[in-house]
């Protein structure tokens with residue numbers, strides 16, 4: 053019988069399959085809490101969680117806040133503009149001060165890869181990675197796999213295409229680790245500049261033509277072009293990108309029946325996905341967001357000392 057013993061969630065790389073499955077199974081139990089009229093359990097009563105977002109976020113920040121509230125934790129939200137980082141305080145000093153105020157858990161989003169590991173090695177508090185640069189976004193990948201499992205059952209042998217800006221994507225990296233461990237076949241699809249062949253060393257298939265593989269996929273996950281991380285132009289124009297790699301209406305017709313359309317958000321409508329396709333019946337984009345709440349409840353519960361799937 054496996055027992056959870058991590059205080060932090062820093063990334064999927066290095067996690068055991070049973071740990072991923074324990075989070076997904078715990079999320080299934082917590083999904084039921086969200087469907088009750090009284091959406092609250094006492095698991096984190098008396099604990100304090102600080103949501104510390106040094107990069108913008110809608111989905112991740114709000115769902116961590118709601119997840120902590122549903123577990124009865126006390127929650128404080130911090131953003132860069134309202135923190136003393138603006139006055140030159142270091143990340144470590146800021147986090148140490150939060151710990152001095154008895155923060156038990158810090159959910160961190162930061163532009164620097166490794167920033168969550170850096171704090172986890174220096175603080176007693178649990179550190180939960182809400183996205184660190186282009187490194188990892190573990191709870192996004194977990195909620196993506198949770199959503200796929202809800203629709204498809206076991207992911208063993210399922211073909212999952214991740215399309216777009218893979219090079220700069222923490223979502224793609226965490227998804228690759230998660231999906232490979234769960235037995236899925238992963239296709240990375242995009243221009244050569246954003247999907248280099250070197251990704252094949254992660255056990256995935258690299259494709260530079262979406263039209264060659266679109267009819268094979270069980271899941272298509274579209275990623276946003278992350279202009280904020282790019283330091284040069286990686287393709288001639290957004291129009292050309294959409295023509296070759298966008299999930300246009302014409303291209304969506306070629307998806308297999310039952311293929312799930314996913315996107316981690318935020319969506320750039322009309323660029324990586326057509327607006328009507330994003331809102332179509334095959335799209336599970338908003339369901340992903342809802343599942344993020346249950347997955348984040350599971351992560352907080354386990355890292356706060358829960359030993360396994362709650363009864």
Ligand code: CP
Nearest residue numbers: 109110111112316317
């Ligand atoms: N998917 C995701 O991380 O969205 P936010 O940036 O809004 O948190």
